[in-house]
Every structure is written in C-alpha cells, then in structure tokens.
Amino acid sequence: MSDESTPLAIDIGSSAVKLVKLEKKDERLVLSRLGAAPLAPGAVRGGFVHDPEEVEQALGELLPAGEGERKVVVALSGRTAMVRTVLLPAEEDFPVVDALEAEAMQVLPYPLDEVRLSHLRVGQIERGVERLDEYLMIAVRREPLDALLAFLKRVRYEPVIVDVNFLAMESAFELSGMRAEGEITALVDIGASETLVNVVCNEHTLITRAVPFGGEGLTRLLSDRLAVSREEAEAVKRGEATAARPDVLEEVLGAETDKLAFELDGTFRLMWPITPAPKVERVVLSGGGALLEGLPERLAASLEAPVEILKPLRHVEAPEEEFDSGLVESLAPAAAIGAGLAYRAVEAA
Numbered sequence: 001m002s003d004e005s006t007p008l009a010i011d012i013g014s015s016a017v018k019l020v021k022l023e024k025k026d027e028r029l030v031l032s033r034l035g036a037a038p039l040a041p042g043a044v045r046g047g048f049v050h051d052p053e054e055v056e057q058a059l060g061e062l063l064p065a066g067e068g069e070r071k072v073v074v075a076l077s078g079r080t081a082m083v084r085t086v087l088l089p090a091e092e093d094f095p096v097v098d099a100l101e102a103e104a105m106q107v108l109p110y111p112l113d114e115v116r117l118s119h120l121r122v123g124q125i126e127r128g129v130e131r132l133d134e135y136l137m138i139a140v141r142r143e144p145l146d147a148l149l150a151f152l153k154r155v156r157y158e159p160v161i162v163d164v165n166f167l168a169m170e171s172a173f174e175l176s177g178m179r180a181e182g183e184i185t186a187l188v189d190i191g192a193s194e195t196l197v198n199v200v201c202n203e204h205t206l207i208t209r210a211v212p213f214g215g216e217g218l219t220r221l222l223s224d225r226l227a228v229s230r231e232e233a234e235a236v237k238r239g240e241a242t243a244a245r246p247d248v249l250e251e252v253l254g255a256e257t258d259k260l261a262f263e264l265d266g267t268f269r270l271m272w273p274i275t276p277a278p279k280v281e282r283v284v285l286s287g288g289g290a291l292l293e294g295l296p297e298r299l300a301a302s303l304e305a306p307v308e309i310l311k312p313l314r315h316v317e318a319p320e321e322e323f324d325s326g327l328v329e330s331l332a333p334a335a336a337i338g339a340g341l342a343y344r345a346v347e348a349a
C-alpha cells in the first residue's frame with residue numbers, strides 16, 4: 001500500500017471494532033475495506049480501552065500482519081465528548097472564546113480544565129434585528145483522549161484525525177445521501193452500551209446526547225428473563241435462535257423499546273428552549289442495535305415519526321470480487337460511525 005492511500009477508519013466500540021476504508025477513484029467513492037471483529041465484554045467500557053491486548057487482537061484479525069497501513073482516523077465515544085451549537089452576537093470584538101468557555105462551564109458535567117474545548121464557526125443567522133454567529137462547540141474530555149492516543153501508540157497506529165462519534169454520525173448521514181433539505185432529522189446510533197442521539201437540520205447540529213440504552217443491556221435482560229446464557233440470549237435477540245418463551249421475549253422487547261422511545265422523546269423535547277417545539281420529522285437509526293427485528297416500526301409508532309435504517313454505503317461502490325454485497329448491506333448500519341470517519345478521511349485527503 002502506498003503512502004498516498006487514505007487512512008483507515010477504526011471505530012472501537014464496546015462490543016466490536018469496526019474498520020472501514022474508502023478511496024476516491026476519479027470522482028467515485030470505492031470501498032476498499034470493511035470489517036468487524038467482536039470484543040470480549042468489558043474490554044472497552046465508557047470510551048476507555050481496558051484490555052489493550054483484546055483490542056489489539058481484534059485489530060489483528062481485521063488487518064492481517066504485514067500490511068503496512070498505519071495511518072488511522074478514530075473517534076471518541078459519545079460519553080467522552082459533547083457537541084453543541086452556540087449562538088453569539090456577530091460583533092467584531094466579541095470575546096468568543098470566553099463566551100464559549102462560560103457556556104461550557106454551565107453545560108459540562110465536569111470541570112473545564114478536564115476538557116479540551118474547540119470551536120468552529122458554522123454560519124450566521126438573523127433574529128429580529130440581531131445578527132448571531134453560529135458556533136459548533138466541541139468539548140472532549142482529556143483523560144479518554146489521552147488514553148486513546150496512548151493505545152494507538154502502543155499498537156503503532158498514527159492517528160491523522162481524532163473525531164467525535166457524534167460528528168462521525170453526521171458524516172455517515174451525509175455520505176448516505178439520505179439527507180432531505182430543511183428536514184429536522186434525529187440520527188440515533190444504538191450501540192452495545194449506549195445510544196447516541198444527534199438531531200440535525202441541514203449541516204447543523206441541534207443537540208447531541210448519549211442516552212443510557214444499549215444492545216448489551218437488552219441481551220443481559222433477556223438472559224435473565226429467559227433463564228438462558230448470555231450467548232443464547234444474544235442469538236435469540238438476533239433472531240438466530242427461538243425463545244422457549246416467545247411471550248416473555250415479546251414482553252421484554254416491547255418494554256425496552258418503550259423505554260428507548262421515552263428517552264428519545266425526552267431528548268427531542270429537551271433540546272428546544274423555544275416553544276412551541278419544532279418536531280423531529282424523521283428518525284434515522286444506525287448501530288448494531290438498530291437491527292433488532294421490528295424496532296423501526298415500534299419506534300415509529302411511539303414517536304409518531306418515520307423511522308428508517310441508515311445505509312451509509314448506499315452510494316459507495318463495493319467491488320464484487322472483493323466484497324459480498326449481502327455482507328456489505330448487513331454490516332453497513334453497525335459500521336456507520338466507521339463509514340462516517342472513513343468519509344471524513346477521504347474528503348480531507
């Protein structure tokens with residue numbers, strides 16, 4: 001592989017490592033790598049790699065030895081970062097940094113000296129006679145960031161971009177071409193340990209939040225309620241095995257979906273300081289948890305909005321001789337964050 005090649009996108013989730021690589025050939029986007037390798041429970045938790053050997057082994061499975069690709073794009077998990085849109089007066093000498101720090105102090109659940117704060121000016125709006133600059137404020141906790149960088153160094157990867165999962169979700173949405181102009185869309189990534197919510201409109205982030213809901217919790221609950229092992233419960237959940245008590249399965253899935261719908265609804269309401277609140281017009285799901293049978297339909301009924309599954313690689317060419325199209329399709333929603341990172345990498349190249 002030459003140095004010219006775009007970096008590999010690596011998404012280190014709590015249940016699996018996902019790897020995606022895109023390349024630009026003329027103006028076409030071509031898939032050059034796609035894979036996922038499972039991780040033992042507990043190896044990655046709360047955005048920290050607790051068992052570096054386990055993650056290194058998963059990376060080794062995805063990238064057989066001897067391949068010289070060392071440049072990577074990675075992201076920090078939801079809980080370790082926050083993205084927020086802040087409106088400030090569009091005045092020449094306005095103390096933007098001070099104002100953003102003051103805002104961060106109010107909204108962050110940890111002290112300011114524990115975070116790295118950065119901002120991007122994304123636009124300008126008019127409100128009455130006032131002109132306001134719109135900033136994207138990105139706060140990243142230093143400790144998990146440093147830990148991630150140390151892990152990458154240990155496995156001899158060179159991070160070219162360290163992104164934030166929430167922004168990678170937006171990149172994946174952009175890549176999918178599923179965005180509709182002016183529509184308020186909730187991007188919802190249901191992982192094993194957490195659900196990331198990012199409500200967007202055009203290129204703007206309206207709110208981000210990590211909701212305490214994940215596929216692993218559901219598996220554990222099923223294992224408990226069906227009195228089967230975690231592995232059996234996982235197979236039942238994925239529809240690969242039948243439950244001895246279909247009524248219990250149905251009851252647990254119904255109750256857990258209601259719980260997720262309640263959290264999402266609360267998040268959507270939370271974001272509007274203005275009333276009446278504009279409505280979330282569409283919900284787009286990603287993450288492995290989105291593949292739960294019947295989930296889109298159940299959520300659509302509770303949230304009274306259409307719910308779809310993100311197809312991040314819809315417009316990406318996947319050479320038939322290298323990739324099985326069924327596999328690409330089934331892996332793509334869970335690899336959405338990786339796809340978003342890979343897209344950012346190829347666009348930045």
Ligand SMILES: Nc1ncnc2c1ncn2[C@@H]1O[C@H](COP(=O)(O)OP(=O)(O)OP(=O)(O)O)[C@@H](O)[C@H]1O
Nearest residue numbers: 013014015016191192193194215216287288289292
């Ligand atoms: N077909 C399926 N039906 C239901 N759940 C599924 C299916 N396939 C995968 N999952 C669930 O998806 C979860 C893994 O998704 P994903 O890979 O997005 O999580 P992660 O990135 O490792 O976790 P996190 O982002 O929370 O750290 C697991 O809990 C798994 O049980």
Ligand SMILES: [Mg+2]
Nearest residue numbers: 013014191192
């Ligand atoms: Mg994830």
